[in-house]
Amino acid sequence: MTIIQDILIIILAGYMTMDEDGIVLLTYFPVIVGFVTGLIMGDMHTAMVVAGTFQLMMLGVAALGGASVPNYGLATIVGAFVAIRTGSGIKTAIAVGIPVGLLAIQLEVLRRIIANFVAHKMEKLNEAGKWRQMLNWGYAGPVLCFLETALPTALIVFAGPTAVTMVLKVVPKWITDGLTVAGGLLPVVGIAMLLHYMPLKKFLPFLIAGFVLAAFLKLPIIGIALLGLGAAYWYFENEVAKSNPQTTAVTPNSAEDDYDE
Amino acid sequence: MTNKENTPKYHVTKKDLTRTSLRFNWICVNLFNYESQLGPSLVWSMAPLLRKIYPKDEDYKASLRNHFNYFNTTPYLTNLVLGTTIAMEERDGIKSLEAVQSFKTSIMGPLAGIGDTIFWVLWPTIMGSIAGYMALQGNPFGAIIWFGVNILFNIMKVWFFHVGYNSGTHLLDTLGNKINIFTEAASIMGITVIGALVATVVKVSVPFVFKFGKVSMNIQTDVLNKIMPALLPALFTYFIYKLLDNKKWTPTKIIFLVIGIALLGTFCGIFKA
Incomplete structure (x- = not known):
């Protein structure tokens, strides 16, 4: 029974990357992969608590323009797997998950460097007119994606979750506690990256408004999002009305600058 | 741009479009590399259909060479772009390649702005915080809803491909001005939500x-x-x-x-x- 779970977990981890970088059904968002992990491991409650923890850590983290970010989805799978299998708690899941999620950044970069060679190979095959072969080389992409997350997961599964928790027991408490603290701090990186990506200078008042509504008035995020939607609607209508009277088609070049890194 | 062709033209069918869209959505960022980014994915997904459009080997090769070039924008909206380029290449054949390239280059910036803001900032942030807080209680309901919406998104992506094919250049031309305003408006919503995140998620x-x-x-x-x-x-x-x-x-x-x-x-x- 456990061997079937082991294999399913490894397949889930590998498929996750193919899916996230492909059709985006399962995604690598912790709550969804955590749900599947819960189904496989037969402990929905623990899996969802682990997933929720990593999901909140991940808010604001977006892989924009090809940037690599910590893989909190992989952290969820591996963390929940170890926590459920050994019956140890959420802290174990975090202590295992965060390092694995970080390691995955390097693996993603490595995979995309290898994909560079694949791209060149495909270009050469096109020039040579070997199109059947070119299309076959395309499958290297999904294979690499699968391996990127399946391999580290397999390592942990085969090393045995008990071995992992044994190691964690030797590790001093301030490190595991420190990683939990880091979990609360890490969203800041994603949020700061997002702010760099958005036209912040132009719309700073809205950042302050969102902050005040949440920090002082404790409004739930969906309420704040709806207020933001209202503001967005008002802005859109205003700007369109402003640009319409002069029917000359003005080409908007200046606005693009905001999105350049 | 419309010139009479000597070779009999292939008529792209709805099935072709759906199939190419699915090919793209499946491979997508799987072939992402730092040099040409989504380039190889475009080639891989469109090659079978382009082969039908270009019966001559040299033309086919040139078209693929064109699509190997650097391209990157939000995958959801890439469907819109690819549908449009298919329409251009079907209509003008090899003569369209320059127009295809400049269309792709000019549209990817604005589309990435709007697409990333909606699909990678707004949606996962709002849905993620709702589903995330539910999950902390051990409740998978938010996750299930999220998964359901992803299915709808996939239907939408295929639909985008058809829209791009049927009215791509026209649509994107008329949107022209509004795309930027729309992106800015979405940014307002995004920035408001991020302000809330600073207060609630960072601990x-x-x-x-x-x-x-x-x-x-x-x-x-x-x-x-x-x-x-x-x-x-x-x-x-x-x-x-x-x-x-x-x-x-x-x-x-x-x-x-x-x-x-x-x-x-x-x-x-x-x-x-």
Whole structure:
């Protein structure tokens, strides 16, 4: 029974990357992969608590323009797997998950460097007119994606979750506690990256408004999002009305600058 | 642009479009590389259909060579772009390649702006916080809804491909001006939500107790919270935001810095898990 779970977990981890970088059904968002992990491991409650923890850590983290970010989805799978299998708690899941999620950044970069060679190979095959072969080389992409997350997961599964928790027991408490603290701090990186990506200078008042509504008035995020939607609607209508009277088609070049890194 | 062709033209069918869209959505970022980014994925997904459009080997080769070029925009909206380029190449054949390339180059910036803001900032942030807080209670309901919406998104992506084919250039031309306004409007919503995230998701507290003789003072509850709620998260976000201005501080380095600060702070007893 456990061997079937082991294999399913490894397949889930590998498929996750193919899916996230492909059709985006399962995604690598912790709550969804955590749900599947819960189904496989037969402990929905623990899996969802682990997933929720990593999901909140991940808010604001977006892989924009090809940037690599910590893989909190992989952290969820591996963390929940170890926590459920050994019956140890959420802290174990975090202590295992965060390092694995970080390691995955390097693996993603490595995979995309290898994909560079694949791209060149495909270009050469096109020039040579070997199109059947070119299309076959395309499958290297999904294979690499699968391996990127399946391999580290397999390592942990085969090393045995008990071995992992044994190691964690030797590790001093301030490190595991420190990683939990880091979990609360890490969203800041994603949020700061997002702010760099958005036209912040132009719309700073809205950042302050969102902050005040949440920090002082404790409004739930969906309420704040709806207020933001209202503001967005008002802005859109205003700007369109402003640009319409002069029917000359003005080409908007200046606005693009905001999105350049 | 419309010139009479000597070779009999292939008529792209609806099935062709759906199939090519599915091929693209399946391979998508799987072939992402740092040099041409989505280039190889475009080639891989469109090759079978382009073969039908270009019966001559040399034309086919030139068209693929064109699509190997650098391209990157939000995958959801790439469907719109590819549908349009298919229509252009079907109509004008090999003569369209230059127009195809400049269309792709000019549209990917604005589309990435709007697509990333909606599909990678707004949606996962709002859905993620709702589903995330549900999950903390052990409740998978938010996750199931999210998965359901992803299915709808996939139907939408295929639909985008058809829209691109049927009215791509026309649609994107008329949108022209409005795309930027729409992106800005969506950014307003995004920035408002991010402001809320700073206050709710970033968790730093310093339950550090100062003792002066008999008077003890908890830094977090007696000092910081009295100034304003979520003061430390706000300051910390500002610090990391400024740090990102410096090109030497890549996000990965900053992540390790943050973990370092957390470990050190916990070791010294400033932070508590």
